[in-house]
Amino acid sequence: DSGVTQTPKHLITATGQRxxxxxxxxxxxxxxxxxxQSLDQGLQFLIQYYNGEERAKGNILERFxxxxxxxxxxxxxxxxxxxxxxxxYFCASSVETGSNSPLHxxxxxxxxxx
Amino acid sequence: xxxxxxxxxxxLREGEDAVINCSSSKALYSVHWYRQxxxxxxxxxxxxxxxxxxxxxxxxxxxxxxxxxxxxLYLTASQLSYSGTYFCGTETSGYALNFGKGTxxxxxx
Numbered sequence: 001d002s003g004v005t006q007t008p009k010h011l012i013t014a015t016g017q018r019x020x021x022x023x024x025x026x027x028x029x030x031x032x033x034x035x036x037q038s039l040d041q042g043l044q045f046l047i048q049y050y051n052g053e054e055r056a057k058g059n060i061l062e063r064f065x066x067x068x069x070x071x072x073x074x075x076x077x078x079x080x081x082x083x084x085x086x087x088x089y090f091c092a093s094s095v096e097t098g099s100n101s102p103l104h105x106x107x108x109x110x111x112x113x114x
Numbered sequence: 115x116x117x118x119x120x121x122x123x124x125x126l127r128e129g130e131d132a133v134i135n136c137s138s139s140k141a142l143y144s145v146h147w148y149r150q151x152x153x154x155x156x157x158x159x160x161x162x163x164x165x166x167x168x169x170x171x172x173x174x175x176x177x178x179x180x181x182x183x184x185x186x187l188y189l190t191a192s193q194l195s196y197s198g199t200y201f202c203g204t205e206t207s208g209y210a211l212n213f214g215k216g217t218x219x220x221x222x223x
Contacts, residue, residue: 002155033211042116042215043156043201056210090155100163102146103203103211105155 003027006091006106014114018079021109025072025093031055032074033103034066037088049074050097081113115140117204119214126192126221134187134217136202145178145185146203146211149196156201159187192221 003026011019025032034046036059045058049068060066063081068074078085088108094101117138124132136145144163148156162178162185174196178185185204189196199218203211 002157004155035213040215043203043213045210045212048210058210058212098205100144100161102158102161103148103156104158105148107155 002104002106004029004091004093004104004106006089006109008109009107010110010112012112012114013081015081015083017081017113018077019081019111021076021078021089021091021111023074023076023091023093023106025074025091026104029093029095029104030072031094031097031101032068032072033092033094034060034074034076035090035092037090037108038086043090046076048097055097078111081111083113086111086113115204115206116212117202117214119200119202119217121217122215123218124220126219128194128221128223129191130221132189132192132219134189134200134202134219136185136187136204136214138183138204138206140183140206142178142180142183142185143205145176146205147176147185147187148201148203148213149198150201150216151198159200189219192219194221194223197221 005024030051046060048056066076092103092105147159150156199216
């Protein structure tokens with residue numbers, strides 16, 4: 001158990017809808033990362049937060065947004081969903097930002113858009 | 115910038131060795147290695163920082179050649195438990211870790 005909690009485990013929704021994925025980092029970790037995993041693309045970096053502030057952005061679509069709250073949990077909001085958004089979404093946390101900190105991944109949220 | 119991993123897939127018999135390579139087109143600050151078993155989350159194996167250091171984790175070790183912007187993961191005397199998909203993650207600038215598409219490793223009895 002990595003100590004990172006993601007909810008829900010599965011989400012099934014229709015195209016055009018909006019969903020929110022939630023992540024609670026390991027106790028003591030200040031940095032939260034969101035990744036999207038699909039079969040052909042591997043792990044795609046979406047966005048990173050550190051202690052409530054956005055630190056880095058990757059291939060995150062404009063329809064997607066995220067935030068990290070004062071209690072350090074994070075939410076990833078996906079709107080106007082398309083079939084291609086179906087994927088496994090991972091949250092990871094680390095003690096600090098930068099090269100030296102290993103990432104600890106949650107078990108992921110599997111999103112299916114029908 | 116997504117690093118490039120090779121090979122895409124490897125099938126080994128128990129006890130055999132394997133090498134997984136990871137290369138980047140940009141200068142690297144660090145390289146991370148993770149293993150993901152089917153249906154599970156990726157699990158951290160090791161971090162290599164600038165300086166060409168080599169690290170080990172049981173019979174799994176890795177090297178980092180910052181001049182060539184490459185890292186290699188060495189699995190020796192492979193065990194059934196080594197099966198999974200291996201990802202390298204590279205940090206080129208800032209704080210984001212970008213992962214390769216992964217190398218699928220299957221160890222058979």
